[in-house]
Amino acid sequence: MNPLIVRVNEQNGTLKELICQPGDNLLRVLQQNKITLYAPCGGNGTCGKCTVRIHGEGLVTSCNYPVTHSIDLFLPKPQQLSILTAQHRFCYEPDTPDSDSSGTPEYGLAIDVGTTTLAFYFMELHRGNLLASTSSVNPQGRYGADVISRIQFINRDADRLKEMQQCLIDEINHQIDLVCSQCQRDTNEISKVHIAGNPTMLHILLGIDPMPIALAPFTPAFLDEQVRTSADLGIAMHPRGQIRTLPGCSAYVGADIIAGIASIKPTKQFSTYLFLDIGTNGEMALITPTQIYTCATAAGPAFEGGNISCGMGAFPGAISEFKSPGRYKTIENAQPLGVCGSGLIDCIAYMVRNQWVQPDGYLDKDLILYSDSETHTDIRIVQQDIREVQLAKAAIMAGINILLSTAGIALTDLDALFLAGGFGNFIDTDSAMAIGLVPKALRGKIISIGNTSGTGAYLSLQSEAFNLNMKQVLERCEYIELSTHEDFIMEYALNMNFE
Numbered sequence: 469m470n471p472l473i474v475r476v477n478e479q480n481g482t483l484k485e486l487i488c489q490p491g492d493n494l495l496r497v498l499q500q501n502k503i504t505l506y507a508p509c510g511g512n513g514t515c516g517k518c519t520v521r522i523h524g525e526g527l528v529t530s531c532n533y534p535v536t537h538s539i540d541l542f543l544p545k546p547q548q549l550s551i552l553t554a555q556h557r558f559c560y561e562p563d564t565p566d567s568d569s570s571g572t573p574e575y576g577l578a579i580d581v582g583t584t585t586l587a588f589y590f591m592e593l594h595r596g597n598l599l600a601s602t603s604s605v606n607p608q609g610r611y612g613a614d615v616i617s618r619i620q621f622i623n624r625d626a627d628r629l630k631e632m633q634q635c636l637i638d639e640i641n642h643q644i645d646l647v648c649s650q651c652q653r654d655t656n657e658i659s660k661v662h663i664a665g666n667p668t669m670l671h672i673l674l675g676i677d678p679m680p681i682a683l684a685p686f687t688p689a690f691l692d693e694q695v696r697t698s699a700d701l702g703i704a705m706h707p708r709g710q711i712r713t714l715p716g717c718s719a720y721v722g723a724d725i726i727a728g729i730a731s732i733k734p735t736k737q738f739s740t741y742l743f744l745d746i747g748t749n750g751e752m753a754l755i756t757p758t759q760i761y762t763c764a765t766a767a768g769p770a771f772e773g774g775n776i777s778c779g780m781g782a783f784p785g786a787i788s789e790f791k792s793p794g795r796y797k798t799i800e801n802a803q804p805l806g807v808c809g810s811g812l813i814d815c816i817a818y819m820v821r822n823q824w825v826q827p828d829g830y831l832d833k834d835l836i837l838y839s840d841s842e843t844h845t846d847i848r849i850v851q852q853d854i855r856e857v858q859l860a861k862a863a864i865m866a867g868i869n870i871l872l873s874t875a876g877i878a879l880t881d882l883d884a885l886f887l888a889g890g891f892g893n894f895i896d897t898d899s900a901m902a903i904g905l906v907p908k909a910l911r912g913k914i915i916s917i918g919n920t921s922g923t924g925a926y927l928s929l930q931s932e933a934f935n936l937n938m939k940q941v942l943e944r945c946e947y948i949e950l951s952t953h954e955d956f957i958m959e960y961a962l963n964m965n966f967e
């Protein structure tokens with residue numbers, strides 16, 4: 469059979485010619501040629517978001533398109549996520565050594581490998597200075613938005629683990645080049661790289677099969693700290709440089725959460741508090757003076773725009789704030805393209821407050837956020853979107869209630885709820901309370917604390933005291949498996965309604 473040509477026209481005018489075989493899946497052809505296309509369901513054909521325009525054929529979902537003849541295709545505009553790297557005053561700061569720091573400078577890089585985003589922190593270790601921070605989109609997004617889609621993708625073919633690992637390492641090396649040139653340093657001067665991330669991200673990074681994370685009894689190949697050399701992974705740093713991944717607690721409460729908890733400075737003001745990181749999973753911990761209770765709920769991708777009819781990530785054009793019809797804001801004030809998690813929560817809060825949606829989630833009529841008169845298309849919230857949010861918020865509240873009852877602690881005993889991560893930073897807490905995503909009893913006690921996983925990664929790079937602190941956090945952790953917990957189904961059902 470004669471090979472076929474896929475001519476890819478990028479938005480910046482670049483034209484690439486890819487060769488494939490008749491019948492090849494178009495999304496796979498693009499992935500194998502390192503062309504990033506938003507594909508949140510990982511090619512399962514369920515999200516409808518991996519569209520490209522093919523000359524003479526119009527818009528097609530690439531994962532459902534077998535290439536049967538040579539084609540000319542046009543990619544959508546590349547999207548740049550809003551990513552959080554700023555740190556918070558309630559977190560520790562890097563140590564400033566008292567001793568003479570005039571010796572040979574030492575440099576290190578901390579990386580937070582998130583499922584959606586990557587954050588990088590370049591540090592001058594001997595002085596405790598954070599020289600630069602940068603961020604980018606995790607390129608593995610082209611294989612699926614959440615960890616389960618990526619594990620399923622890997623499971624279909626043994627070579628795919630290597631492909632996914634390599635695309636991450638390529639992006640890490642690209643960002644290392646950028647921060648080094650920004651700080652006028654050479655990549656060879658980096659002696660240490662410390663990495664936080666959830667267990668799936670760390671398994672893929674190290675080239676270890678993550679499949680056990682997705683299957684009961686959910687036993688990852690490793691949870692403790694792993695040490696590798698630059699040669700093992702091909703990371704651009706000193707040839708004898710050391711790479712360390714931070715330790716985690718369970719398959720779904722990983723190094724990102726442990727580093728995050730450890731990064732919060734203990735104060736008299738906060739002795740008993742909740743820590744909540746909402747993404748495609750809701751990972752949470754209840755911290756008491758003696759013990760830490762943790763769990764993770766499968767909240768689903770609704771708050772990252774997945775499974776929502778007009779949902780999208782936090783890209784320019786996403787409606788990120790909504791007050792009432794006609795009063796909304798989009799990221800970078802761009803023309804509305806869809807709605808991201810924070811905007812979705814505002815919309816549903818508006819509908820709940822105005823009895824547009826019934827307490828049981830029944831929707832009388834869609835909420836139209838924006839109508840495009842040229843294309844005659846709407847951005848709207850429909851019944852199925854409400855159901856997705858109900859499932860997600862019920863899972864999170866069930867987790868919170870089970871942590872509290874396990875510890876024998878009432879909501880009123882809590883000093884604070886720390887919301888970690890980008891999503892926690894951008895949501896309106898009044899809206900979150902209005903829809904029952906977080907308890908109303910915590911009004912005035914909710915604090916967005918930034919990217920604590922990244923903070924933990926760079927603190928660990930520079931301070932052995934912080935690494936000891938992380939070990940102590942792990943020793944105090946008790947993990948509660950919700951999927952087999954006797955109260956989970958009841959709590960889940962009880963929290964489904966809007967009050």
Ligand code: FES
Pocket residue numbers: 506507508509510511512513514515516517518529530531532
């Ligand atoms: S429909 Fe193609 S990636 Fe989801």
